Amino acid sequence: MMRRQIPLALCFIFGVFMTIQYFIPHHSVADMQERILMWLQTLLAFAFLLGTVSLIKLHYHKIRNRADDRAYSFVALAGLLTMIGLGFFHPSHNLPGSPFSQMFLNVQVPIEATMFSLLAFYIASAAFRAFRARTLEATLLLVAASIVMLGRVPIGDLIHEGLPQATRWILEVPNLASKRGVMIGVGLGMMSTALKIILGIERAWMGGGD
Amino acid sequence: MFADKGRLSAERFGAGLVILTVTALSLCPAPAAAQDGAPTEADSLASVPSLAPPANVQVVDRDNDRGSQIDVSWEPPADVEAGGVEFYRIFRSSHPDTGFTDVGRVGFTQTSYVDAGLENETEYYYRVAAGAGEELSYSPTIGPVVSRPHWFNTERLNCLVAVVIFVAAIIIFVTWAKGGRELFIRRLPGLDEMDNAVGRATEMGKPILYITGLSGISDVATIAAINILGEVAKKTAEYNTRLIVPCADPIVMAVEQEVVKEAYAEMGRPDAYNDDDVFYLTRSQFAYVAGVNGIMVRQRPATILYMGMFYAESLVLAETGSSVGAIQIAGTDAVTQLPFFITSCDYTLIGEELYAASAYLSREPILLGGLKGQDTFKFLVGMLLILGVIAATLASIGAIEANFMAPLYSTG
Numbered sequence: 001m002m003r004r005q006i007p008l009a010l011c012f013i014f015g016v017f018m019t020i021q022y023f024i025p026h027h028s029v030a031d032m033q034e035r036i037l038m039w040l041q042t043l044l045a046f047a048f049l050l051g052t053v054s055l056i057k058l059h060y061h062k063i064r065n066r067a068d069d070r071a072y073s074f075v076a077l078a079g080l081l082t083m084i085g086l087g088f089f090h091p092s093h094n095l096p097g098s099p100f101s102q103m104f105l106n107v108q109v110p111i112e113a114t115m116f117s118l119l120a121f122y123i124a125s126a127a128f129r130a131f132r133a134r135t136l137e138a139t140l141l142l143v144a145a146s147i148v149m150l151g152r153v154p155i156g157d158l159i160h161e162g163l164p165q166a167t168r169w170i171l172e173v174p175n176l177a178s179k180r181g182v183m184i185g186v187g188l189g190m191m192s193t194a195l196k197i198i199l200g201i202e203r204a205w206m207g208g209g210d
Numbered sequence: 211m212f213a214d215k216g217r218l219s220a221e222r223f224g225a226g227l228v229i230l231t232v233t234a235l236s237l238c239p240a241p242a243a244a245q246d247g248a249p250t251e252a253d254s255l256a257s258v259p260s261l262a263p264p265a266n267v268q269v270v271d272r273d274n275d276r277g278s279q280i281d282v283s284w285e286p287p288a289d290v291e292a293g294g295v296e297f298y299r300i301f302r303s304s305h306p307d308t309g310f311t312d313v314g315r316v317g318f319t320q321t322s323y324v325d326a327g328l329e330n331e332t333e334y335y336y337r338v339a340a341g342a343g344e345e346l347s348y349s350p351t352i353g354p355v356v357s358r359p360h361w362f363n364t365e366r367l368n369c370l371v372a373v374v375i376f377v378a379a380i381i382i383f384v385t386w387a388k389g390g391r392e393l394f395i396r397r398l399p400g401l402d403e404m405d406n407a408v409g410r411a412t413e414m415g416k417p418i419l420y421i422t423g424l425s426g427i428s429d430v431a432t433i434a435a436i437n438i439l440g441e442v443a444k445k446t447a448e449y450n451t452r453l454i455v456p457c458a459d460p461i462v463m464a465v466e467q468e469v470v471k472e473a474y475a476e477m478g479r480p481d482a483y484n485d486d487d488v489f490y491l492t493r494s495q496f497a498y499v500a501g502v503n504g505i506m507v508r509q510r511p512a513t514i515l516y517m518g519m520f521y522a523e524s525l526v527l528a529e530t531g532s533s534v535g536a537i538q539i540a541g542t543d544a545v546t547q548l549p550f551f552i553t554s555c556d557y558t559l560i561g562e563e564l565y566a567a568s569a570y571l572s573r574e575p576i577l578l579g580g581l582k583g584q585d586t587f588k589f590l591v592g593m594l595l596i597l598g599v600i601a602a603t604l605a606s607i608g609a610i611e612a613n614f615m616a617p618l619y620s621t622g
Contacts, residue, residue, distance in 0.1 A: 019373070022366065022369070023362060023363055023366050023369070023370055024361055024362060024363070025274050025275050025276045025359070025360050025361075025362075025363045026276060026277070026359040026360060026361050027276040027277045027278065027330075027359045028359075029276075030276045040428070043461070044426075044461065047459075047460035047461045047464070048460055049460075050460045050461075050463065050464055050490070051457075051459075051460030051463060051490035051493075052490075054460070054463060054489050054490040055489070055490050055491070055492075057485075057486070058486050058489045061486055068508075069508050072504065108494075108497075111496075111497075111500070112494065112495070112496040112497060113496075115496035115497075115499050115500050115526070116496050116522065118526055119522060119525060119526055122525045122526050122529040123525060125529060126525055126528075126529060126550060126553045126554055127553075129553060129554075130549075130552075130553040179545050182543075182545050182548070182560060182561040182562075183545060183561070184588070184591060185561045185562030185588065186543040186545075186561040186562055186565075188376075188562065188584050188587060188588050188591070189430075189434075189543070189561065189562035189564065189565030189566065189584065190430040190431075190543075190565065191373075191376060191584075192376075192380065192565060192580055192581070192583070192584040193430050193433060193434055193437075193565045194430055195376070195377060195380060195580070196380075196577070196580050197433065201384060201576050201577065201580060202437060202568065202577060202580075204436065204437035204439075204440035204441070204469065204568055204572075205433055205436050205437060205440075205465060205469065206465075206468065206469075206472075
């Protein structure tokens with residue numbers, strides 16, 4: 001019983017406070033809000049410990065159970081422990097040129113950049129699928145996308161001087177209108193969800209139930 | 211009240227003060243320089259003849275603030291048009307005659323300054339100097355003015371009214387729903403397909419991958435995704451299908467572990483819950499993508515659900531999911547990522563549908579009531595938008611004097 005009542009009560013109190021503080025500029029309320037946000041930062045710092053424990057436990061279990069993909073678990077754990085070791089035990093780990101910094105800049109950053117660069121190829125393959133003019137909607141999409149793409153590059157202006165204007169119109173009128181329509185719905189949906197959680201109507205976030 | 215007191219016009223002091231102090235200066239030796247570069251009477255007098263001071267200086271407590279702020283405004287002297295004034299400097303003291311310190315400097319195009327970091331309930335006096343090079347021309351001392359914190363931001367009154375109407379609409383519909391009134395909710399094909407997607411995974415003996423995006427627990431989209439996860443977990447518990455939930459945030463992971471565990475317990479299958487299936491991967495965006503893509507390629511899930519907030523990783527994830535032949539259902543409020551999901555996924559919940567999903571799946575009357583209240587308010591907002599467009603159009607063509615709807619849309 002108390003296991004649900006206390007989180008619900010805390011959620012209500014802090015939810016109502018964060019709502020009304022938007023309308024109260026007084027420094028005592030603003031200071032309290034800043035303090036609560038600081039608590040959130042403190043909680044986050046502790047939460048990372050949770051995450052690290054989860055990661056180590058998961059991969060340890062895979063290795064112990066001799067899972068088929070345990071090779072990846074070895075790599076993940078080795079990477080994690082190496083970076084923790086370099087961070088904790090190297091005296092100047094945050095200085096440029098330190099082993100920690102070298103590993104970050106020469107291993108992690110290029111790997112992440114590589115993953116990001118794959119996006120270009122995925123966009124090409126997704127565009128190929130989306131632009132197949134099989135339905136009226138897909139045809140409209142193909143035409144609009146062709147105009148926008150041509151209108152955004154210098155050759156578009158050479159093909160026809162109206163292309164950049166048409167591009168601007170597509171982006172600023174129908175595109176922006178639909179975006180705003182979605183955003184209004186999103187805003188109200190957010191408010192509604194927040195309200196339902198604050199009032200305890202929606203309880204799925206704490207596992208559901210009464 | 212005090213604000214009115216603060217609105218002491220420089221014009222009341224103008225010429226008389228100048229004449230009086232010029233006479234005094236000619237009779238007395240120059241006083242020592244004030245502390246902190248503050249102007250002395252002699253400084254101000256010496257500069258008067260060649261550069262006019264700012265006119266009509268006003269100092270008032272700042273409206274709708276947390277306190278500790280005073281608005282200083284003035285009108286430019288004639289020299290501005292002639293290119294004489296290069297900047298303005300603002301001086302403050304807690305005494306009308308001495309102790310003025312330089313608190314700010316703005317360019318010649320500006321005619322106001324917000325003095326922040328003040329003590330509340332303390333009297334302050336101000337002088338504004340027009341400057342050019344080394345020369346400064348001071349306005350008379352204006353004040354006293356007192357800064358005070360405010361308990362209500364009047365510029366946000368429209369927001370408060372809207373919130374009250376919104377809350378009232380939701381409470382009314384929830385009460386109706388509790389009373390057993392039938393509420394119509396339009397079909398959402400993506401959510402109707404959820405049962406089939408779970409069934410497909412069960413038949414194929416493959417897992418379901420549930421991805422809640424990169425945002426933290428403070429993002430409402432993530433909370434909506436967690437609400438849906440609870441419903442999905444009940445189905446996977448019922449069908450005895452494996453549910454894999456890789457998380458990008460440790461707090462989200464802790465909440466999701468609890469949600470899935472509770473869902474399994476509620477369905478009478480607590481033994482089927484595996485803590486290692488709801489796990490933390492990484493906070494790093496593309497490391498997360500690499501990890502999830504690796505899971506997709508190795509585990510070949512039959513169903514992949516993307517719910518929550520997504521960024522540039524959305525297409526890389528969805529295209530990889532598509533390449534392994536999974537049925538994919540996405541739901542996000544990230545407007546920029548929606549086209550990618552629509553292209554790569556079988557079903558996509560657009561914007562607010564993500565927030566409606568939990569109520570739609572659970573079919574709980576109270577949650578459906580909230581949904582109807584939300585729709586009613588949206589209808590009201592739509593009507594106000596149409597009225598606003600009409601009013602703005604009429605105002606722009608001169609049919610009416612001003613857009614009477616404008617105050618309704620302003621936010622403080």
